[in-house]
Amino acid sequence: MEELLKTIIDNNRIWTKHGKVASYIPELAKANPDALGIHIFDLECNEFYAGDYETAFTIQSVSKVITLICALIDKGKEAVFSKVGTEPSADPFNSIIKLETRNSHKPLNPFINAGAIACTSLVSGDNGIEKFERVIEMVKKMANNPNIQVNFNVYQSEKLTGNTNRAIAYYLKGANIIERDVEDVLDAYFKLCSIEVTVKDVATIAAVIANGGITPWSNERIVPKEVNQIVQAIMMTCGLYDASGEFAVKIGVPSKSGVGGCIMSVVPKKMGIAVVGPALDESGNSIGGKKVLEELSEKLNLSIF
Numbered sequence: 499m500e501e502l503l504k505t506i507i508d509n510n511r512i513w514t515k516h517g518k519v520a521s522y523i524p525e526l527a528k529a530n531p532d533a534l535g536i537h538i539f540d541l542e543c544n545e546f547y548a549g550d551y552e553t554a555f556t557i558q559s560v561s562k563v564i565t566l567i568c569a570l571i572d573k574g575k576e577a578v579f580s581k582v583g584t585e586p587s588a589d590p591f592n593s594i595i596k597l598e599t600r601n602s603h604k605p606l607n608p609f610i611n612a613g614a615i616a617c618t619s620l621v622s623g624d625n626g627i628e629k630f631e632r633v634i635e636m637v638k639k640m641a642n643n644p645n646i647q648v649n650f651n652v653y654q655s656e657k658l659t660g661n662t663n664r665a666i667a668y669y670l671k672g673a674n675i676i677e678r679d680v681e682d683v684l685d686a687y688f689k690l691c692s693i694e695v696t697v698k699d700v701a702t703i704a705a706v707i708a709n710g711g712i713t714p715w716s717n718e719r720i721v722p723k724e725v726n727q728i729v730q731a732i733m734m735t736c737g738l739y740d741a742s743g744e745f746a747v748k749i750g751v752p753s754k755s756g757v758g759g760c761i762m763s764v765v766p767k768k769m770g771i772a773v774v775g776p777a778l779d780e781s782g783n784s785i786g787g788k789k790v791l792e793e794l795s796e797k798l799n800l801s802i803f
């Protein structure tokens with residue numbers, strides 16, 4: 499397996515030259531555009547990795563999966579889906595347009611920025627700090643890593659330049675989708691995007707989801723079965739923003755990407771996979787990461803379809 503992963507990384511490294519590192523959050527522009535790494539955590543707790551698997555990166559939108567899990571556990575599906583939809587979006591991840599043109603003003607789904615900001619406000623906690631703590635504790639538990647922390651420079655950079663997210667959040671407040679103090683919710687959202695991880699952490703999180711919400715290493719249920727099912731369905735249909743359909747066709751497993759260059763993939767009942775490659779395509783998905791997953795899915799016959 500390690501040989502296979504190494505070959506796949508080598509075959510696809512060239513793709514990193516065709517993408518661009520995210521620069522709208524200035525601190526992210528410092529990432530190495532040539533990096534490409536992968537980690538697999540299977541349900542027997544075997545781990546395989548290759549390429550730049552030691553690269554640290556910020557989790558970015560992959561955190562939206564854990565925020566949704568916490569919101570569903572804390573408030574239940576009726577409350578969550580009264581504020582956020584479950585439909586894919588054909589617009590970019592930070593788009594505002596549908597908030598106004600759709601009657602309900604609900605964000606289309608929990609994995610675009612508007613939906614994730616709404617879910618952040620739904621998570622348990624009296625203020626932004628408590629909400630952030632609730633979600634990062636879940637990240638640590640699912641990643642089996644108590645040392646996970648926020649990258650302070652990325653957090654500061656997000657907060658300083660996150661005006662589109664600010665516009666989204668104030669719109670949501672005006673439409674009664676979020677009830678809390680907007681800046682407080684945004685602060686938690688920016689911190690959650692800035693959590694620093696490696697592909698090992700993300701592959702471990704994916705393995706818990708692949709195992710039905712139960713930790714493969716200690717057999718402990720941390721995500722209720724129904725929540726785990728809902729999250730995978732939304733990853734499948736909305737996980738790569740406006741490129742989710744193409745990804746379903748080419749790779750065929752529930753996945754979630756982030757502008758830090760990570761893609762987390764869940765192969766139900768088999769394994770968790772994480773790739774990192776900070777050079778992104780025009781939808782904000784890792785260009786090399788997508789190609790690596792495409793070849794891996796083909797070679798190991800991973801598609802659920």
Ligand SMILES: NC(=O)CC[C@H](N)C(=O)O
Binds near residue numbers: 559591
């Ligand atoms: N797609 C992403 O990963 C977006 C996350 C980023 N922090 C933002 O809010 O713009």
